[in-house]
Amino acid sequence: MAKERSLRIAHLYPELLNLYGDSGNMLVLRKRLEWRQMACHVDEVHVGQLPSLAHADIVFVGGGSDREQRIVCDSLQSARTELAAFVEDGGVLVAVCGGYQLLGHSYTMGDEEVKGLSLVDLYTTRGSPRLVGNVVVKSRISSQPIVGYENHGGRTHLGAGVEPLGKVLGGYGNNGESGEEGCLYKNVLGTYVHGPLLPKNPGVADWILSRALERKYGDAELEPLDDTEELAANQYCAELYTQH
Amino acid sequence: MRNALSVATGKAARWVLHSVLGRSASQVPGRVTLAVDPLAVAHQSARLKRGSIVVCGTNGKTTTTNLVAAALEEGGAHVACNRDGANMLAGVTTALLDADRADWAVLEVDELSCARVLPQLQPTYLLLLNLFRDQLDRAGEIDHVQDTIVGALLLSPGTTLVVCADDPLAQGVAERVREAGMHVVTFGMAEDLGLPPDRVPEGRFCQSCGAELSYEWHAYAQLGKYACPHCSFARPPLDFEGSNVHIDMGQVFLSIARHGGKAHTLHMQHGGTYMAYNLLAVASVASLAGVRASTLQRAVDKYHPHNGRLQRFDMGGREVVLNLAKNPAGLNQNISMLLNDSRPKALLVVVNDEPNDGRDVSWIWDVDFERLAGEEGICLVLAGGHRANDVQVRLKYAGIRAQTVGSVGEAVDAAADLPQETPLYALVNYSALAPARAELERLEAHNG
Numbered sequence: 001m002a003k004e005r006s007l008r009i010a011h012l013y014p015e016l017l018n019l020y021g022d023s024g025n026m027l028v029l030r031k032r033l034e035w036r037q038m039a040c041h042v043d044e045v046h047v048g049q050l051p052s053l054a055h056a057d058i059v060f061v062g063g064g065s066d067r068e069q070r071i072v073c074d075s076l077q078s079a080r081t082e083l084a085a086f087v088e089d090g091g092v093l094v095a096v097c098g099g100y101q102l103l104g105h106s107y108t109m110g111d112e113e114v115k116g117l118s119l120v121d122l123y124t125t126r127g128s129p130r131l132v133g134n135v136v137v138k139s140r141i142s143s144q145p146i147v148g149y150e151n152h153g154g155r156t157h158l159g160a161g162v163e164p165l166g167k168v169l170g171g172y173g174n175n176g177e178s179g180e181e182g183c184l185y186k187n188v189l190g191t192y193v194h195g196p197l198l199p200k201n202p203g204v205a206d207w208i209l210s211r212a213l214e215r216k217y218g219d220a221e222l223e224p225l226d227d228t229e230e231l232a233a234n235q236y237c238a239e240l241y242t243q244h
Numbered sequence: 245m246r247n248a249l250s251v252a253t254g255k256a257a258r259w260v261l262h263s264v265l266g267r268s269a270s271q272v273p274g275r276v277t278l279a280v281d282p283l284a285v286a287h288q289s290a291r292l293k294r295g296s297i298v299v300c301g302t303n304g305k306t307t308t309t310n311l312v313a314a315a316l317e318e319g320g321a322h323v324a325c326n327r328d329g330a331n332m333l334a335g336v337t338t339a340l341l342d343a344d345r346a347d348w349a350v351l352e353v354d355e356l357s358c359a360r361v362l363p364q365l366q367p368t369y370l371l372l373l374n375l376f377r378d379q380l381d382r383a384g385e386i387d388h389v390q391d392t393i394v395g396a397l398l399l400s401p402g403t404t405l406v407v408c409a410d411d412p413l414a415q416g417v418a419e420r421v422r423e424a425g426m427h428v429v430t431f432g433m434a435e436d437l438g439l440p441p442d443r444v445p446e447g448r449f450c451q452s453c454g455a456e457l458s459y460e461w462h463a464y465a466q467l468g469k470y471a472c473p474h475c476s477f478a479r480p481p482l483d484f485e486g487s488n489v490h491i492d493m494g495q496v497f498l499s500i501a502r503h504g505g506k507a508h509t510l511h512m513q514h515g516g517t518y519m520a521y522n523l524l525a526v527a528s529v530a531s532l533a534g535v536r537a538s539t540l541q542r543a544v545d546k547y548h549p550h551n552g553r554l555q556r557f558d559m560g561g562r563e564v565v566l567n568l569a570k571n572p573a574g575l576n577q578n579i580s581m582l583l584n585d586s587r588p589k590a591l592l593v594v595v596n597d598e599p600n601d602g603r604d605v606s607w608i609w610d611v612d613f614e615r616l617a618g619e620e621g622i623c624l625v626l627a628g629g630h631r632a633n634d635v636q637v638r639l640k641y642a643g644i645r646a647q648t649v650g651s652v653g654e655a656v657d658a659a660a661d662l663p664q665e666t667p668l669y670a671l672v673n674y675s676a677l678a679p680a681r682a683e684l685e686r687l688e689a690h691n692g
Contacts, residue, residue: 003303013455015448018610019385020604020606021607021609021610022604023609023610023627024609024638024641027609027641028641031641036262047456061586065386065387066385066387067387071454074588076292132603133603134603139276149603149604149605149606151604193607194604194606195604195606195634196606196609197636199609199633199634199637199641200637229633229636229640230637230640233614233633233634233636234638236631236634
């Protein structure tokens with residue numbers, strides 16, 4: 001009999017960063033723990049508060065409009081040291097769209113360069129047109145292709161030592177040129193894929209959970225779930241690019 | 245000269261399409277007209293005897309447009325109108341082909357198309373219903389939609405903005421054009437409607453300083469009586485206000501009064517909170533255009549939509565209710581309506597991802613399907629459309645097991661084992677609406 005396991009998620013600024021169905025990502029992590037008889041606590045960090053990461057197993061940052069992202073970035077600068085320590089200690093951090101851009105050294109808003117959190121060696125410039133559409137990515141962390149939707153003006157460039165989340169099979173990815181999408185650094189996952197990210201990508205959801213369980217309990221094992229519906233939705237999207 | 249030629253060409257195209265080919269003629273005649281005269285909207289607008297009314301906002305445009313046109317017609321006016329909801333420049337131009345015979349034009353205009361339509365049309369009134377998150381991939385964030393409407397209005401400075409002041413996002417637009425000296429008329433509810441709260445995915449922050457708004461009451465989504473705790477942004481005084489609101493499944497009653505004036509009761513045989521707001525919007529702009537309350541009531545009584553908005557079908561004794569639901573606010577409103585119906589029922593949710601639906605279906609995760617979980621009265625849930633699999637996964641995580649179906653006909657078949665008094669609600673998004681309606685009409689004729 002395995003001992004009782006549970007995870008704690010810090011969801012940063014859900015009222016600001018909630019553009020692309022991000023609440024769905026939280027729901028999927030919670031359900032996939034509960035379906036395995038594990039508890040999940042979500043601590044919402046609101047505007048004006050700073051995240052307390054001492055007990056967090058997973059930190060989630062979603063996407064917002066430029067205006068909202070700016071508020072968050074300013075607010076998070078004072079928590080940079082704590083976030084960096086969390087990341088270097090193997091804490092799991094998942095960042096989508098705008099949240100992904102915040103991870104880097106800088107990003108461009110209008111004509112202005114905004115300082116990022118420098119948690120991962122990457123930076124984002126602005127390009128035209130926006131990169132919009134369905135996206136399919138092959139990644140080592142998931143046995144299915146990662147599928148979803150992307151909609152970003154930013155062009156993200158990874159530093160030399162940063163692994164991409166995967167290779168773009170269809171769509172644009174980080175900058176429309178490198179053929180790469182997202183980033184993986186220690187247990188940090190950054191991506192432009194939303195739709196939201198996790199429901200149709202159970203492999204990614206379980207990778208996140210197992211990394212967090214490994215760090216907390218030294219045991220990454222997850223009981224398999226019946227993912228018939230999730231995999232059907234995944235396959236439908238993956239085939240959007242293979243059918244002609 | 246150019247105007248006469250362009251209009252003649254457009255009318256000829258409309259006649260060929262409609263009478264010769266039997267096809268829909270809502271777009272092409274307008275495109276043809278614009279090719280000959282790019283300023284056709286301005287030229288036709290000048291021929292209207294009384295003026296024009298533009299209806300804009302995320303949800304409720306088509307219903308409101310049709311009701312405003314019906315009210316003016318009931319009062320004896322001739323009206324040019326894009327009744328079928330062709331709401332971009334070409335559709336508006338097609339509707340205006342009849343401007344020479346019209347007193348009024350009542351035009352539904354897509355939020356982003358305002359930028360092209362308003363400077364030419366110079367409408368008498370712009371009725372702004374609400375702003376919700378919708379089609380992020382096409383329309384962008386709400387900030388952008390607001391900027392577009394403000395920019396368009398500033399190029400039509402003689403227009404009076406008639407705004408739903410209960411929506412802080414619409415009111416944000418009103419504040420900006422009022423500061424620029426434009427005339428604004430507000431409408432809203434005088435009282436708490438006492439409805440259970442639904443999700444507020446946006447519009448929670450002050451349009452002026454960014455602080456979180458505080459609410460005396462919520463009507464639905466971000467609509468309600470709000471005030472900013474840090475600055476002067478607040479729901480303003482109302483020029484037209486609704487009170488004594490009674491809403492149930494099948495009908496809406498409300499009293500509508502112009503500031504300080506006599507209240508008139510309006511009644512409609514269609515339910516839903518959004519219908520109460522639509523009626524208030526219609527009554528406000530109709531009153532400004534000189535329609536009497538009794539005339540409006542007659543127009544409302546005669547209004548029976550055949551456009552798939554809350555359209556009811558008799559499927560061999562089983563009621564099928566078809567409604568458009570194309571974004572979180574719309575679907576959340578439909579869920580409220582469904583929960584108000586005490587009968588056991590079946591539900592079909594159809595989501596397509598055509599360009600005019602928005603290719604990005606992430607919005608389904610902002611819908612409160614959780615409110616349906618554990619409802620014993622909901623005996624069958626079905627998912628349809630191109631993205632049926634996405635809907636099925638969304639419902640699974642809300643705790644609802646759904647089957648996928650390939651068409652609304654298959655959904656009717658899937659409900660065949662349920663008792664006949666169990667209605668089927670078919671909530672479908674934009675591009676799925678016309679095919680679903682056609683299929684249901686065919687099945688109804690076949691069953692009847």
